[in-house]
Amino acid sequence: xxxxxxxxxxxxxxxxxxxxxxxxxxxxxxxxxxxxxxxxxxxxxxxxxxxxxxxxxxxxxxxxxxxxxxxxxxxxxxxxxxxxxxxxxxxxxxxxxxxxxxxxxxxxxxxxxxxxxxxxxxxxxxxxxxxxxxxxxxxxxxxxxxxxxxxxxxxxxxxxxxxxxxxxxxxxxxxxxxxxxxxxxxxxxxxxxxxxxxxxxxxxxxxxxxxxxxxxxxxxxxxxxxxxxxxxxxxxxxxxxxxxxxxxxxxxxxxxxxxxxxxxxxxxxxxxxxxxxxxxxxxxxxxxxxxxxxxxxxxxxxxxxxxxxxxxxxxxxxxxxxxxxxxxxxxxxxxxxxxxxxxxxxxxxxxxxxxxxxxxxxxxxxxxxxxxxxxxxxxxxxxxxxxxxxxxxxxxxxxxxxxxxxxxxxxxxxxxxxxxxxxxxxxxxxxxxxxxxxxxxxxxxxxxxxxxxxxxxxxxxxxxxxxxxxxxxxxxxxxxxxxxxxxxxxxxxxxxxxxxxxxxxxxxxxxxxxxxxxxxxxxxx
Amino acid sequence: xxxxxxxxxxxxxxxxxxxxxxxxxxxxxxxxxxxxxxxxxxxxxxxxxxxxxxxxxxxxxxxxxxxxxxxxxxxxxxxxxxxxxxxxxxxxxxxxxxxxxxxxxxxxxxxxxxxxxxxxxxxxxxxxxxxxxxxxxxx
Numbered sequence: 001x002x003x004x005x006x007x008x009x010x011x012x013x014x015x016x017x018x019x020x021x022x023x024x025x026x027x028x029x030x031x032x033x034x035x036x037x038x039x040x041x042x043x044x045x046x047x048x049x050x051x052x053x054x055x056x057x058x059x060x061x062x063x064x065x066x067x068x069x070x071x072x073x074x075x076x077x078x079x080x081x082x083x084x085x086x087x088x089x090x091x092x093x094x095x096x097x098x099x100x101x102x103x104x105x106x107x108x109x110x111x112x113x114x115x116x117x118x119x120x121x122x123x124x125x126x127x128x129x130x131x132x133x134x135x136x137x138x139x140x141x142x143x144x145x146x147x148x149x150x151x152x153x154x155x156x157x158x159x160x161x162x163x164x165x166x167x168x169x170x171x172x173x174x175x176x177x178x179x180x181x182x183x184x185x186x187x188x189x190x191x192x193x194x195x196x197x198x199x200x201x202x203x204x205x206x207x208x209x210x211x212x213x214x215x216x217x218x219x220x221x222x223x224x225x226x227x228x229x230x231x232x233x234x235x236x237x238x239x240x241x242x243x244x245x246x247x248x249x250x251x252x253x254x255x256x257x258x259x260x261x262x263x264x265x266x267x268x269x270x271x272x273x274x275x276x277x278x279x280x281x282x283x284x285x286x287x288x289x290x291x292x293x294x295x296x297x298x299x300x301x302x303x304x305x306x307x308x309x310x311x312x313x314x315x316x317x318x319x320x321x322x323x324x325x326x327x328x329x330x331x332x333x334x335x336x337x338x339x340x341x342x343x344x345x346x347x348x349x350x351x352x353x354x355x356x357x358x359x360x361x362x363x364x365x366x367x368x369x370x371x372x373x374x375x376x377x378x379x380x381x382x383x384x385x386x387x388x389x390x391x392x393x394x395x396x397x398x399x400x401x402x403x404x405x406x407x408x409x410x411x412x413x414x415x416x417x418x419x420x421x422x423x424x425x426x427x428x429x430x431x432x433x434x435x436x437x438x439x440x441x442x443x444x445x446x447x448x449x450x451x452x453x454x455x456x457x458x459x460x461x462x463x464x465x466x467x468x469x470x471x472x473x474x475x476x477x478x479x480x481x482x483x484x485x486x487x488x489x490x491x492x493x494x495x496x497x498x499x500x501x502x503x504x505x506x507x508x509x510x511x512x513x514x515x516x517x518x519x520x521x522x523x524x525x
Numbered sequence: 526x527x528x529x530x531x532x533x534x535x536x537x538x539x540x541x542x543x544x545x546x547x548x549x550x551x552x553x554x555x556x557x558x559x560x561x562x563x564x565x566x567x568x569x570x571x572x573x574x575x576x577x578x579x580x581x582x583x584x585x586x587x588x589x590x591x592x593x594x595x596x597x598x599x600x601x602x603x604x605x606x607x608x609x610x611x612x613x614x615x616x617x618x619x620x621x622x623x624x625x626x627x628x629x630x631x632x633x634x635x636x637x638x639x640x641x642x643x644x645x646x647x648x649x650x651x652x653x654x655x656x657x658x659x660x661x662x663x664x
Contacts, residue, residue: 071547097547101562104550105641112530112558385600396540396596405600449566467569469600491599492570496609508566514578520561521532521583 003129006037006062007121008053010044010069013099019110020103020117029066029121034129036060044069045076054082064092066128068121070099089133091448091507096124112525119523123516130512136447139486141199144168144442145216146435149191149378153421154413154428155222156181161429162220165436170214172205174374190374194219194381197471197487198408199444204381217439218408219382220431221392224424225414226372232267234364237338241267241364244283250363251290259362260299261291262346266368269305269335280367281308282420285316287365288325296324301359303328303336303348304367310420328357369418382409383471391416402431405469407489410435449490449506455480457502464494464503473503531651533560533644534584536575538568538606540598542590544634549641556641557648567591567599568606568629576613576627585651586626588643593631603631622657625650 007029009022022040030038037060041049044067057065065083069075072095083093098117106113146162148155151173159169159181169183176187186207193204203214228243235241242250250257263284284302292300302325309317321327329351330336336348338361346359371390379386384404387393392415395405402412412431413424451472453464458480464473465481470489476482481502483494492505504510537543543564549556561584565571568591579587589610591603610629617624628647632639 071543100547100550104553105555106558108555109558116558395600396592396598467601467605489599491567491602492565493567493599493602493605496570496572497605505566505570508570510572510574513563513565513570513575517534517561517563517575517579517584518582520563521534521579525530525558 003034003064004060004062005032005035005125005128006039006053006057006060006065007035007125008038008044008065008067008069009040009098010042010067010075011040012043012045013069014103014117019107020098020114024114025068025098025117025121028118029068029125032125032129035125037062044079047078050076050079050082053079054086057083057086057088062086063088064128064131065094066121066124067093067095068098068124069095071095071097089135091134092128092131094124094128094131096120115523115525119520119525122523123519126519127512127516130509130515131507134448134506136445137485138443138445139199140443141217141439141441143215143217144439145170145214146218146220146432146439147172147201147203147214147216148220148222148432150174150222150224150413150415151177151179151181151185152222152224152413152424154224154415154424154431155220157425157428158220158222158410158412158432158435159183161432162218162436162439165433165440167217167436167439170216191378191381194383197444197484198406198438199441199486201408218410218435220428220435221378221382221384221404221409221411221415222413222428222431223372223374223378223392223415225418226370226390228366228369230267230366232269232271234264234269234336234338235267235366237340238343238361238364240343241366244280244287244365244367244369247287247291247363247365248283251287251294256294257291257298257363260301260360261288261363261365262301262303262359262361263288263365263367264303264336265305265366267366269330270332280369280418282313282316284367285309285313285320285325289316289320289323292320292323292325298362299360300325301328302326303330303346303359305330305332311422313420328359369414371417372415375415382406384409384411385469387417389417402427402434407470408435408438444486446486446488449508450485450488451483451490451492451494451503451505453481453483454502454504455482457500459500459502461499463497463499467493467497469493529656531559531585531648532583533557533647533651534579534587535560535562535590535644535647536565536568536571536587537562537590538570538592538598538602539564539566541592541596541632541634542568545590545632545636546640548634548637549639552637554637554641556644559648559651560644567597567602569599569602569604569609571606571609573609573613573616576610577616580622580626580657583656585654585656586628586647588628588630588647590630590632590640590643593633596633623654626654626657
């Protein structure tokens, strides 16, 4: 191999006083004759130092570089950029994190830290020499369409936010309701299938009797919560019980509810799942107040296990209490009971007073909202995972609270789990913004660290196809697995799982990992 | 030479696993120097052969550190990783090697205490069990 390597170490990250002798570390890393330049600079993030490094790299015609400093993401990206300018492939710059893996955790043990740093530098150099140069490619997005599934509060907000980014929005709405939102609204339509990957999806939409193909760059799932049902012993005992929505309709039409209004969190208080969510609580508080205002002389009760009036909803809770709405808190083990023979009376043990109360019922309503039943079909079509409760599952919460694990597919509002309107709208805005920006990139950038199949070894067992969360591997025309590089996210799960060892992840190949392990084990520390 | 130092190899995923290690270091926690971190993109990348090879090359204990299972950057990666580790553990039991030497852990990037705990535990295992007894001559 005719590599020309430059080794750069940063004093700021590595040279704690009296801990590491960087001279010896540099020497260990520079023993190979392929190393044509080695520099110890004060601060590798500093513009002046970066200039020096790049000038040296140009002069010595360097084509690979080893940076002994911090994590890659903490080092000034200008360093990588200047290497690329100097003709070094971006994947041939290897970073060794001496600061976080050696210096900081081993402050009390300078001797072992020194040995570890030297070994790490050598391992980094060996890994660097095994790396392949990688190129990134681009594919144009065919449209700037952002498809929003669902025209509810979060969906409309998502469409507005995406349109503000310049994307063309299409709302797929299941019902026939006419909403006001930017872009196109397709009423009475549902998503039945999807092909492609983030940037170039082709969705199959059933609109009424017709089935249409729709190209889009990004999808926002805003299907919202489901419709409440009346399943549970309380609803069974009291035949006249209604859902919260029905109660709202009654109040909307001006019909005063009969007798005392009782709002219970769930028709199945002893049930295992607490499906009672804040969305329902905000509405329950509003409706209780409206009922109280409509008929001030009748009692209004809210019977609950846990009141989830978040944030400013707390004020509504206070207002309701001041209006005279009675709150009864119970425990699951001693939940409210209705005797079917006397469906106008409910007994419940009040948790705060420890008394068993007898409440007379005029109108009984339940605040529980289950997950949307349409989620399953949408998740199957888009190949995104679901939560055990039947909602759409989002990706890693710290990194992407409104994204699904699938690039280009975003989720917001009660489609994940029931939540308040404010929260749903805020999430809709976030998801719309993300989707809009994604769609307006115009190109899909792919390549770099992606998986590759050695077709001679592939036995077409489909293990990779089933394992990949991104649908990147598929069985090609030759009857062997192939990787769709546009969809590959570079996790290497397929490479790890392949029973024929036919798949390798570029720059994380078996040889490279084994070599790094071996070198690290060779050091005595 | 003083007493033999244990050798622990830790395959850490680039996402939460390595972040947890970095956060531990930056929050001033020290841990045993015997750990050798090997960066992998995802704990699902780790393959049975990597773990077995590490044991053959002189590691006394090997651990794999991935994201929390319900919060994995690559969705199912850390679940896949755990499957491989469990498979290796059952293989080790068949070979007559203590399966405590290989372990899978999950951490979130905010768990500063987790990485030092893992290292302490694995270093202790490595010290207690010593090097793997090799049958049939020196390598």
